Amino acid sequence: MGTEEGSKEESVELFCPSEEEIERWMARAFDMAKEALENGEVPVGCLMVYKDEVVGKGRNEVNETKNATRHAEMVALDQVLDWCWQSSLDVKSVCERIALYVTVEPCIMCAAALRLLNIPVIVYGCRNERFGGCGSVLDVSSADLPHTGTQFKCISGHRAEEAVDMLKTFYKQQNPNGEKQNHSA
Amino acid sequence: MKRWKGSPCDVDSWVALPVLSDEQSQDVELVEVYAAPILDKKETSRLVRELNSLCPLSGLQHVKRVRPCSERPHTLEVLMCLVSDVPKMQVVSIDSLLPSGGINCNGLGEPFVVKVPARAPLTRPQFELASQHWPTSFHEDKQVTVALRGELFSHHQKERIHAYMASAVTAAREGGVAGMEAIGAVVVDPKTERIIAVGHDCRRKHPLHHAVMVVIDLVARSQGGGFYGFDSYPACRFTSASSVQTEAQIENGTQPYICTGYDLYVTREPCVMCAMALVHSRIGRVFYGVTSADGALGSKFKIHTQKDLNHRFEVYRGVLSRECEDLHSMDDHIKKDRGE
Numbered sequence: 049m050g051t052e053e054g055s056k057e058e059s060v061e062l063f064c065p066s067e068e069e070i071e072r073w074m075a076r077a078f079d080m081a082k083e084a085l086e087n088g089e090v091p092v093g094c095l096m097v098y099k100d101e102v103v104g105k106g107r108n109e110v111n112e113t114k115n116a117t118r119h120a121e122m123v124a125l126d127q128v129l130d131w132c133w134q135s136s137l138d139v140k141s142v143c144e145r146i147a148l149y150v151t152v153e154p155c156i157m158c159a160a161a162l163r164l165l166n167i168p169v170i171v172y173g174c175r176n177e178r179f180g181g182c183g184s185v186l187d188v189s190s191a192d193l194p195h196t197g198t199q200f201k202c203i204s205g206h207r208a209e210e211a212v213d214m215l216k217t218f219y220k221q222q223n224p225n226g227e228k229q230n231h232s233a
Numbered sequence: 234m235k236r237w238k239g240s241p242c243d244v245d246s247w248v249a250l251p252v253l254s255d256e257q258s259q260d261v262e263l264v265e266v267y268a269a270p271i272l273d274k275k276e277t278s279r280l281v282r283e284l285n286s287l288c289p290l291s292g293l294q295h296v297k298r299v300r301p302c303s304e305r306p307h308t309l310e311v312l313m314c315l316v317s318d319v320p321k322m323q324v325v326s327i328d329s330l331l332p333s334g335g336i337n338c339n340g341l342g343e344p345f346v347v348k349v350p351a352r353a354p355l356t357r358p359q360f361e362l363a364s365q366h367w368p369t370s371f372h373e374d375k376q377v378t379v380a381l382r383g384e385l386f387s388h389h390q391k392e393r394i395h396a397y398m399a400s401a402v403t404a405a406r407e408g409g410v411a412g413m414e415a416i417g418a419v420v421v422d423p424k425t426e427r428i429i430a431v432g433h434d435c436r437r438k439h440p441l442h443h444a445v446m447v448v449i450d451l452v453a454r455s456q457g458g459g460f461y462g463f464d465s466y467p468a469c470r471f472t473s474a475s476s477v478q479t480e481a482q483i484e485n486g487t488q489p490y491i492c493t494g495y496d497l498y499v500t501r502e503p504c505v506m507c508a509m510a511l512v513h514s515r516i517g518r519v520f521y522g523v524t525s526a527d528g529a530l531g532s533k534f535k536i537h538t539q540k541d542l543n544h545r546f547e548v549y550r551g552v553l554s555r556e557c558e559d560l561h562s563m564d565d566h567i568k569k570d571r572g573e
């Protein structure tokens with residue numbers, strides 16, 4: 049499992065999920081991805097955890113909304129915001145204590161959104177070779193972007209092969225010709 | 234939508250310049266090559282033939298092998314080999330540069346080092362700079378040349394572009410009055426010259442509702458989708474697509490790539506999130522007014538030219554730059570009033 053250093057800020061260094069937490073929450077994320085695959089949906093599972101509680105989870109909603117930005121992470125972030133507003137909690141101070149668990153590396157757009165909301169740490173399964181924003185295509189997570197929120201730390205490679213296999217199965221079902229589609233993370 | 238009724242000189246107040254890839258906009262990189270004068274002009278074609286077959290200049294296919302030289306007693310100079318291809322030596326002679334026995338060196342003078350362009354020029358400015366070092370061939374993209382001169386768009390096209398950006402500026406102002414950042418965006422179908430959606434920044438309500446994200450959702454709504462409601466902001470609006478168009482798009486299989494063939498006008502250069510959202514939405518072209526510090530369509534990244542991504546698009550900056558710049562100071566005033 050490879051880890052990458054994100055921000056050097058003290059709060060980020062202190063806030064990092066334990067091995068046990070990673071194991072547990074990633075198991076949940078993989079269950080979500082499997083369920084999505086069984087329903088013919090993009091197999092990406094995504095959870096946002098705050099103080100041992102899931103405050104946001106999402107699945108890809110691009111097709112039903114006709115909005116190509118409705119990736120699982122964006123859906124989950126919306127739930128986090130709603131949860132903060134309903135609980136009358138300050139968005140920034142909650143987000144600074146949230147870990148994202150996702151089966152596939154977030155895309156460039158989602159990585160930037162995570163920065164804008166100051167999410168400090170993400171755990172992901174496999175790389176996203178086509179759109180990845182945490183190193184695969186661009187490294188938005190650690191780029192020098194002083195006006196785009198804060199950098200975040202990435203813990204990658206957890207059950208990566210399994211995550212890749214699910215994506216492969218999905219794309220085979222979607223597109224027997226192997227033509228690329230834009231529905232992924 | 235109301236047609237723009239400005240005076241004709243308005244469109245002369247700005248120039249739309251293309252935002253090109255790094256490869257197209259970088260300086261000319263040079264590489265050192267040994268050259269030698271051709272003392273006997275009659276030997277030229279034989280020398281070039283033998284050099285081409287025995288000492289091909291790998292990676293320098295764009296560089297001409299021979300150049301005329303008017304200032305020196307001899308009249309031609311020929312490239313021998315890359316400096317990096319031969320071992321370092323104290324005294325350089327023709328024989329030490331060439332593979333033994335292959336080439337008859339009759340007619341060649343003492344070798345010397347020249348710098349030649351390392352890469353083929355992609356634009357006319359690069360070509361002109363490269364040619365100052367050594368004659369270089371150039372496969373010109375005429376559209377890029379014209380665009381770099383700021384002359385790509387006709388007067389009619391500039392009037393349309395002006396009108397759309399003016400709508401974005403108006404929306405930006407309304408957003409600013411509503412307490413948002415003064416940034417506006419307009420999505421247009423250039424085939425019908427119809428405005429599909431107009432929006433402004435809404436990040437005080439939702440931190441990710443940048444103007445571009447707002448108009449993308451409004452375009453989705455115009456096609457029967459969409460997720461958010463922006464009804465409380467009258468300046469955020471959309472025109473429903475006619476059923477004919479929607480059916481055509483379904484048949485084309487373009488959904489949910491909802492912005493296929495559409496142009497975006499936005500007052501300020503989009504951030505990374507918004508720029509990638511435009512890739513996912515398959516935007517046709519983007520026009521923006523002013524750059525932004527972390528901008529992803531020219532400033533920090535050039536996501537529209539990113540090699541690994543499956544969708545590229547043209548980007549032009551500078552449209553109504555003065556009006557868009559003024560929005561910036563409107564933002565600063567509002568922030569100052571709030572004590573930020």
Ligand SMILES: [Zn+2]
Nearest residue numbers: 119155158233
């Ligand atoms: Zn994404």
Ligand SMILES: [Zn+2]
Nearest residue numbers: 443504506507
């Ligand atoms: Zn943005």
